[in-house]
Amino acid sequence: CCSKYGYCGTTNEYCGNGCQNEFGICFSSSSTTTGKSKTTTVKVPISTVSDRCGPNFGACAKSNQCCSKYGYCGTTNEYCGNGCQNEFGICFSSSSTTTKKSKTTTKKSKTTTKKSKTTTKKSKTTTKKSKTTTVKVPTSTVSDRCGPNYGACSKSGYCCSKYNYCGKTDEYCGTGCQPKYGICK
Template sequence: MTTTTTATTTVEGKCGEGYGKCPSGQCCSKYGWCGKTDDYCFISKGCKSEFGECHGNNNESSTTPDKPNSTISDTTATTTTVEGKCGEGYGKCPSGQCCSKYGWCGKTEDHCAISKGCKSEFGECHDNNNESSTTPDKPNSITSDTTATTTSVEGKCGEGYGKCPSGQCCSKYGWCGKTEDHCAISKGCKSEFGECHENTTTTEKTTTENQESTIVKGKCGKGYGNCPAGECCSKYGWCGKSYDHCAVINDCQSEYGICSEEKLSIEGRCGEGFGKCPSGQCCSKYGWCGNSKEYCSLSYGCKSEFGKCD
């Protein structure tokens, strides 16, 4: 099939117009996400065949209509035919996983609790004291409340699915990834199901003689440490150089960075609401710091109260 779309996605997990094709073996859903479940792969659910594989209800690939799909027995399969699915027409979950009321494999209470409809014929099930229903005469091994460290549906996370793989973030909409849309707290990142960050997805961990330094890049304060040289630690525990970070009146934390009682310039900006330019720079008519004639000449509107002027 000829297409001018790029062969790989530019945003992890995304596909379609402006993003490109899914990795080999995956389907592009109606909403432009890569995956392998019915919601991604069924033509009847809007699967985009130009950006990945698609199947009809009989699991025959739409990209190879002249080649019949492998025959699937009418009897229950011992493994799932669609990754993450289980139950009638799909089969059993992998060893150690439970088949939920809705036919998905996983390890959370929503998957495994008999009271929530766990299907014991297609995987393990437990009652409320976590004793296996498949071996009532033998206590089940103790399982931590944080057992679900990976998602039960590829790429999904959150209530009923579990945590993202290590190093990934769970987005507002319940998808694992590493982009700003997944990881930014301001965009609804779910910290209980993966990592979350404010303005960066990079984490680092170093130790000093007395305490652990910043463990989330950009964070500061108790339990995180000091800001880099020349930066201020805001009342909310983030490093920066703006008035909100540095002003004592805004509860700047002086023990973790520098603080000031006068307005400081947000990098590059100056004037009312921003503050003064760094030493030796001029504040232009339009509120930007610089050194050229357009910034420093009074005839061009240089603001002497926020920097030098010629």
């Protein structure tokens, strides 16, 4: 069987859920007996590359680590927060930020002919502040490389070119420069 991660084998990890039947045989994902279904859980292989994770590597080797959206293992918010890949490690629960608009209500005065009665209600304004969390991009572990597959330039003051290389000239810092992974002019 060919697992969803591209590895060959004969156990449920390879032949069960996510098995690629175009590259080998597969077990059915569930079998029905007496009206109840049996679900098979596929265990993700552990990464053999130190501190790397994701579809090309597997799960983080340490069970208490998170797999960042860039494919690196760690335990801080950079790894466990926004974009964390929960198939390959643990993740912090995602918190949603909501901003409520203020609402103003005013009732008009009411007059009757028998007795004059005027009622005015004061308007109430409620504003809730939103919380913004900035996630720092991990630094690249590959010399002079940067971008979505590598992370930020490892040298301070360097630009990340549109071709995912770090440098200081206009070729790197000009058109197509990626400010998320280094400085740009």
